[in-house]
Amino acid sequence: MSGNGDEFPEFGDVTSILRNGPSDVTDETPPPALWERIEAELASGSPVTTLADRRARRGIAGPIVVGIAAALLLVALPLGLAWRSSTGEPDRTVELAALDAFVGAGSAELDGRELRVETTGLVQEEGSSYELWLLDLDNGELSGLVSLGFIEADGTYVIDDDVDLDEFSVVDISVEPNDGNPEHSGNSVLRGELVA
Amino acid sequence: MHERPQPLIAAALTVFEGYPRTVGATLEDRLLAGDDTALRELFNEFSPMVLGLARRLVGAEAEDLAQQVFLDAWRSRHRFDPGRGSLGAWLTGITRFKAIDHWRATGRRPSIPSAEAGVYEATEPDVDQVVDQLVLTRALEQLPPVRREVVELGFYHDLTHPEIAEKLRIPLGTVKSHMRRGLESLNRELGASRER
Numbered sequence A: 001m002s003g004n005g006d007e008f009p010e011f012g013d014v015t016s017i018l019r020n021g022p023s024d025v026t027d028e029t030p031p032p033a034l035w036e037r038i039e040a041e042l043a044s045g046s047p048v049t050t051l052a053d054r055r056a057r058r059g060i061a062g063p064i065v066v067g068i069a070a071a072l073l074l075v076a077l078p079l080g081l082a083w084r085s086s087t088g089e090p091d092r093t094v095e096l097a098a099l100d101a102f103v104g105a106g107s108a109e110l111d112g113r114e115l116r117v118e119t120t121g122l123v124q125e126e127g128s129s130y131e132l133w134l135l136d137l138d139n140g141e142l143s144g145l146v147s148l149g150f151i152e153a154d155g156t157y158v159i160d161d162d163v164d165l166d167e168f169s170v171v172d173i174s175v176e177p178n179d180g181n182p183e184h185s186g187n188s189v190l191r192g193e194l195v196a
Numbered sequence B: 001m002h003e004r005p006q007p008l009i010a011a012a013l014t015v016f017e018g019y020p021r022t023v024g025a026t027l028e029d030r031l032l033a034g035d036d037t038a039l040r041e042l043f044n045e046f047s048p049m050v051l052g053l054a055r056r057l058v059g060a061e062a063e064d065l066a067q068q069v070f071l072d073a074w075r076s077r078h079r080f081d082p083g084r085g086s087l088g089a090w091l092t093g094i095t096r097f098k099a100i101d102h103w104r105a106t107g108r109r110p111s112i113p114s115a116e117a118g119v120y121e122a123t124e125p126d127v128d129q130v131v132d133q134l135v136l137t138r139a140l141e142q143l144p145p146v147r148r149e150v151v152e153l154g155f156y157h158d159l160t161h162p163e164i165a166e167k168l169r170i171p172l173g174t175v176k177s178h179m180r181r182g183l184e185s186l187n188r189e190l191g192a193s194r195e196r
Helices: A009-018 A032-044 A061-087 B007-017 B027-032 B037-075 B087-106 B127-142 B145-155 B161-168 B172-193
Strands: A092-098 A105-111 A114-120 A128-138 A141-150 A156-158 A170-177 A188-193
Touching: A009 B127, A009 B145, A009 B172, A032 B037, A092 A170, A105 A188, A114 A128, A114 A170, A141 A156, B027 B037, B027 B087, B037 B087, B037 B127, B087 B127, B087 B172, B127 B145, B127 B172, B145 B161, B145 B172, B161 B172
Parallel strands: none
Antiparallel strands: A092 A105, A092 A188, A105 A114, A114 A156, A128 A141, A128 A170, A170 A188
């Protein structure tokens, strides 16, 4: 007996699994239909997914996106002014009011394609997060929504260029269970409409 | 909108608007940034492994399970933490828990045991053992060659550390450090595949 593993009690699970030898599970090439089914299921899901998560949500993604953004700034800086003025976005503000039984208040200010959001009175509960959305409401009917990411301390959110702010003009903050489901939970806490 | 930009400006805008999918970001980065091309790439790279594993774990239901795994991976992509393990270990972990859920839902044994169940047995395998073994086999393949050989000689061929040192013509101390670091890497991957 070699006694291998006895010297590494902290890796007990690893060493006992290794003693069973290599896995005999073999790869299996999927039929093309498998990807098609995945695509179809995603397409039938929420309209949120394409724009959701543009902002990094947490963990290591933050520095990566900041790094990319910083690198881009170098390229974009000399062009930035022309680009910004050409969008012609009017600056708008909104007061966010609490819905239903929720408490809290807030405000948001649009500057170009950046939305600065401040909130007060939102209670951070374990297992849930607050997420910022832009809603397209036609006479109170929801016809589209995009996620701008989870509410974070810095409070500034970038809106994608393909989002028309005349349509997606309602700022909404929802409470979302931390369950990995990117769709709107349906529980809106604060809401208000952007006005010039 | 604005006038058709000059080529240089167009390039800068393209980079800006699509930033998660440009700038040579890794698959991990793009997945975390919500770039939907990352899912296709994830599928291309890992679906043979996931489908092969699913085949072993749930037999004829393998394709349904693999579909669920990739949809779940996409929807919970913000939970992937590159600091805790590889994408492969994360995906095998998702497959593990989907298979456990599958057997929990269908019951431990088929209601009518049949010899004609087909090529695949319709009885519950030891899901954890199958997944653990595959995770470690794949993790071993990712180790630097000498480190991999040290671990394989020690555990698959049951050689002692002095025997390994002699066979590979490296100092005993080097064998021990390769062994420890190798086991650390495997332990990390195993841990990542066990996180729900």
